[in-house]
Amino acid sequence: MKVKVINRSKHSLPSYETIGSAGMDLRANIAEPIVLKPLERKLVPTGLFIELPIGTEAQVRPRSGLALKKGITVLNSPGTVDADYRGEIGVILVNLSNEDFIINDGERIAQMVIARHERAEWEQSESLEDSQRGAGGFGSTGV
Numbered sequence: 001m002k003v004k005v006i007n008r009s010k011h012s013l014p015s016y017e018t019i020g021s022a023g024m025d026l027r028a029n030i031a032e033p034i035v036l037k038p039l040e041r042k043l044v045p046t047g048l049f050i051e052l053p054i055g056t057e058a059q060v061r062p063r064s065g066l067a068l069k070k071g072i073t074v075l076n077s078p079g080t081v082d083a084d085y086r087g088e089i090g091v092i093l094v095n096l097s098n099e100d101f102i103i104n105d106g107e108r109i110a111q112m113v114i115a116r117h118e119r120a121e122w123e124q125s126e127s128l129e130d131s132q133r134g135a136g137g138f139g140s141t142g143v
Contacts, residue, residue: 001053003114008088009047011106023061023111026091034103041075041094044109052083052114059113060091066109071097074110081112 007013014024028034029047036042052058058081066072075092091110095101103109133141 004051006049023113025108026110026112028103028107028109030105036095036101038095038098043090043092046089048089054083056116061111063111072101
């Protein structure tokens with residue numbers, strides 16, 4: 001699938017690191033380092049603007065290494081970039097650690113997955129078909 005992109009950052013375009021990678025790393029595009037204090041959240045610009053085909057979205061997700069090693073994650077994970085959005089892609093990062101985290105220009109801060117999606121058409125009803133799970137909620141299917 002082809003996706004139009006405007007790159008106003010100082011960095012190369014996101015790319016897949018391996019043949020099996022689902023996501024492309026997004027890099028911070030900042031003039032000076034950002035200090036992210038414990039439990040603080042900030043919007044980090046990427047300098048990227050995209051035009052997705054209708055029926056697709058870009059999902060912005062945490063990088064597992066940053067999450068495990070530093071406690072840094074994407075707050076609204078996954079963040080959705082809709083096909084009709086034309087603004088700059090920003091990443092809302094949160095620091096869940098007990099230490100300050102410094103974000104430097106060009107640092108890989110998140111990953112982006114392009115995914116297809118369906119649009120639902122509601123069909124109002126007075127009943128739903130039975131299922132094995134039924135109305136069982138959180139944890140109802142066992143450990």
